[in-house]
Amino acid sequence: MWKMAKTTTIFRHEDCPALERVLALLYPVTFRRMVGMSKSRITPEEALAYHLEPTPGKFEIAPTVPMTTQRDLSLAYSPGVAVPCEAIAANPETVYDYTNKGNLVAVISNGTAVLGLGNLGALGSKPVMEGKAVLFKRFADVNSIDIELDTEDVDEFVNAVRLMEPTFGGINLEDIKAPECFIIEQRLKEAMDIPVFHDDQHGTAVICAAGLINALHISGKKIEDCRIVLNGAGAAGIACIELIKTMGAKHDNCIVCDTKGVIYQGRTEGMNQWKSAHAANTELRTLEQAMDGADVFLGVSAKGAVTPEMVTSMAPNPVIFAMANPDPEITPEEAHAVREDAIIATGRSDYPNQVNNVLGFPYLFRGALDIHARAINDEMKLACAHALADLAREDVPDEVAIAYGKKLTFGRDYIIPTPFDPRLIYTIPPAVAIAGIDSGVARRPIIDLDRYVSNLKARMDPTASILQGINARARQAQARMIFAEGDDPQVLRAAVAYQRGGFGDAIVVGREADVKEKLTTAGLADAVNEIQVVNAANTASLPMYKSFLYDRLQREGYDRHDIHRLATRDRHVFASLMLEHGHGDGLVTGATRKSSYVMQLINHVFDARAEDGAVGVTAILHKGRIVLVADTLVHEWPESEDLANIAERAAGVARALGLEPRVAFVSFSTFGYPVSERAEKMHEAPAILDARGVDFEFEGEMTADVALNMDAMAAYPFCRLSAPANILVMPARHSASISVKMMQELAGATVIGPILSGIDKPIQLCSTTSTSNDILNMALIAACKVG
Numbered sequence: 001m002w003k004m005a006k007t008t009t010i011f012r013h014e015d016c017p018a019l020e021r022v023l024a025l026l027y028p029v030t031f032r033r034m035v036g037m038s039k040s041r042i043t044p045e046e047a048l049a050y051h052l053e054p055t056p057g058k059f060e061i062a063p064t065v066p067m068t069t070q071r072d073l074s075l076a077y078s079p080g081v082a083v084p085c086e087a088i089a090a091n092p093e094t095v096y097d098y099t100n101k102g103n104l105v106a107v108i109s110n111g112t113a114v115l116g117l118g119n120l121g122a123l124g125s126k127p128v129m130e131g132k133a134v135l136f137k138r139f140a141d142v143n144s145i146d147i148e149l150d151t152e153d154v155d156e157f158v159n160a161v162r163l164m165e166p167t168f169g170g171i172n173l174e175d176i177k178a179p180e181c182f183i184i185e186q187r188l189k190e191a192m193d194i195p196v197f198h199d200d201q202h203g204t205a206v207i208c209a210a211g212l213i214n215a216l217h218i219s220g221k222k223i224e225d226c227r228i229v230l231n232g233a234g235a236a237g238i239a240c241i242e243l244i245k246t247m248g249a250k251h252d253n254c255i256v257c258d259t260k261g262v263i264y265q266g267r268t269e270g271m272n273q274w275k276s277a278h279a280a281n282t283e284l285r286t287l288e289q290a291m292d293g294a295d296v297f298l299g300v301s302a303k304g305a306v307t308p309e310m311v312t313s314m315a316p317n318p319v320i321f322a323m324a325n326p327d328p329e330i331t332p333e334e335a336h337a338v339r340e341d342a343i344i345a346t347g348r349s350d351y352p353n354q355v356n357n358v359l360g361f362p363y364l365f366r367g368a369l370d371i372h373a374r375a376i377n378d379e380m381k382l383a384c385a386h387a388l389a390d391l392a393r394e395d396v397p398d399e400v401a402i403a404y405g406k407k408l409t410f411g412r413d414y415i416i417p418t419p420f421d422p423r424l425i426y427t428i429p430p431a432v433a434i435a436g437i438d439s440g441v442a443r444r445p446i447i448d449l450d451r452y453v454s455n456l457k458a459r460m461d462p463t464a465s466i467l468q469g470i471n472a473r474a475r476q477a478q479a480r481m482i483f484a485e486g487d488d489p490q491v492l493r494a495a496v497a498y499q500r501g502g503f504g505d506a507i508v509v510g511r512e513a514d515v516k517e518k519l520t521t522a523g524l525a526d527a528v529n530e531i532q533v534v535n536a537a538n539t540a541s542l543p544m545y546k547s548f549l550y551d552r553l554q555r556e557g558y559d560r561h562d563i564h565r566l567a568t569r570d571r572h573v574f575a576s577l578m579l580e581h582g583h584g585d586g587l588v589t590g591a592t593r594k595s596s597y598v599m600q601l602i603n604h605v606f607d608a609r610a611e612d613g614a615v616g617v618t619a620i621l622h623k624g625r626i627v628l629v630a631d632t633l634v635h636e637w638p639e640s641e642d643l644a645n646i647a648e649r650a651a652g653v654a655r656a657l658g659l660e661p662r663v664a665f666v667s668f669s670t671f672g673y674p675v676s677e678r679a680e681k682m683h684e685a686p687a688i689l690d691a692r693g694v695d696f697e698f699e700g701e702m703t704a705d706v707a708l709n710m711d712a713m714a715a716y717p718f719c720r721l722s723a724p725a726n727i728l729v730m731p732a733r734h735s736a737s738i739s740v741k742m743m744q745e746l747a748g749a750t751v752i753g754p755i756l757s758g759i760d761k762p763i764q765l766c767s768t769t770s771t772s773n774d775i776l777n778m779a780l781i782a783a784c785k786v787g
Contacts, residue, residue: 045523058130096372105144105170105365107132113177122148140362141459154180158187165192169369173198178235182274195368195376201239203357206381208240210388214415215343219317224248229294232301233258233275246378252280255290303327308338321345323355343412352413367432372443383435387428391417420468426456469658470780478504479783484575484589486510489518491591493772496527498779506531507584509571536568545577572598576605579761586782590765608759610635615649616754618740628727632736633754643685649757650727651696656786664707664725665700697721752777757787
């Protein structure tokens, strides 16, 4: 939930299992830049459903102050609201203290250049602007509202935006065609006393500059000595070359090309004032001529604009930023085939060195808003670029390696930080803020920088990075995932999303005709041939399955007829047999039957009882916090030894999710008071962990508020937890289940699980109320072998 003075906007990113998929649906261009399109497919039906459900659009407004009593309403509106109104009228600067202006950005467009789709008009641009607004929130905790202006008249547009200055702390212009975008931005900068930033221009320029700083550092070149070729003289290209010249590149060393060739002094065809400003005194006339001997190529043009022959002709250690999207001017494979010494960046995440605007605009505005800046100037943009470059040279933390499935180290294949690096939020904004203060655009300078950095760290939402880590690891695992309930539309949607998301092969247990009918009804008829449908009638492994099951159950009252019925008629048993025999790598089930019933069936094939060490751990995601609750599935009434085992299993799940475990054994008593026989086992369990010498923090017994609230915990200075607990071990299954469902229904928390831990093979159970996204979440957890 966003922290605003009176209202808040909610972005439901937890509702989707993988942040990459969210970005694919809400902001396609950013998604393509972040993840490429080679491994993931988004259908029109999915995109429309994402924007339609559970409510139309991508965010909503909710209060952040109490609004329950008559007194609350009197303070929020009349008569109480008159006091801050008068205070602001007397001292306008206090608007930042009493309203949401200081953390509110408008994303404004007229829809004349929407993504790669052209002029869709103001209304057609709204989904994109909503998407940009939630990216501000996701990456930098900046509140944002989209505004679509239905005019192509520059004067009308400028006047409309100018009149909204009292409302916002900054203006982000988006998807406005050239050359109007240049005129609009310049006039608004001159007229307004808050930051105005056209991201299509400057966002790309800042990230390009950051990468160039490091590329030249590696190649041992100085920017003032480099000959730089830019292909593409649109909004982004002009902004790139202007910022690079600000960094020290010489005017006549920068050769700008467009579709008509080199922009040279004296050229008249296809020129405008912005191109003319960068016309070079040169005899070069074509891109091919310009590339001969060039040190740097910057491309914001079109696929295939650069040939291998052009790359061959470049200077030693050439720097090639082929940023055309979705396909670069030349691919890294093509360039490296002729020049192994080339340092290459693109706009795609399936190649190293991704030039991605999301590394820039959220953090530029974060830093600008926090000093109540009057503008975002070149000094702030350069500070952002240098901070990004410096960050790439630092040791990359483990959580980034987990999220991306590989270790990143500074070098030719890592010159730009990754978009999901958690350090961005507390590294880039301070640099931007300091530059704004030093350059004189700050209304309210930051006095205590250390405290500011701490506040920025507190803005981070760990839930998104954890989901991203699961996503990346699942894609790397490429697990064959068995979906046991192929007659359920939600399960089928999840299976298709798993397959199309590039996570591996989806195997559905069901009848071919039923699966085809339900997929067609769901608008996914084209997915019928993409997933594998398996059942007892079409598998050659049935005799082997039945033999295994008979050997396992023959002394439990099952004859061969019973075994045949179990193996052929019960999808949960059949799917479990597939998993046991290696005909899949993971299993997701439980969406159509109660979990206790499904567990009984799974136990026919696997040892998944309490005495076998199985534990159910449920993750609760709420307001940027993650808390694991155990045991929510297996142990009905655990004793002290069982509780210690549950704690160890839950700690393993926490670490698999990227969390450092802090376990609290919760009860209605705290450290022995009030005395109760029922609380005794919660008091004994920590002593058992002490004896075992476990390597994670634990404490108990304690009430939930002491476990989760540091102020309450402060009353017990001997408590061994260094921070609020992120694992709550409950006295019994009923208390665990009740707690989870109350959080889900009353607080609107996102619930993942229960995650089944302690079984030999990855099996995850869904609830009967699971959505397709919930089911996909569990499939990804199974693919990562969490638990």
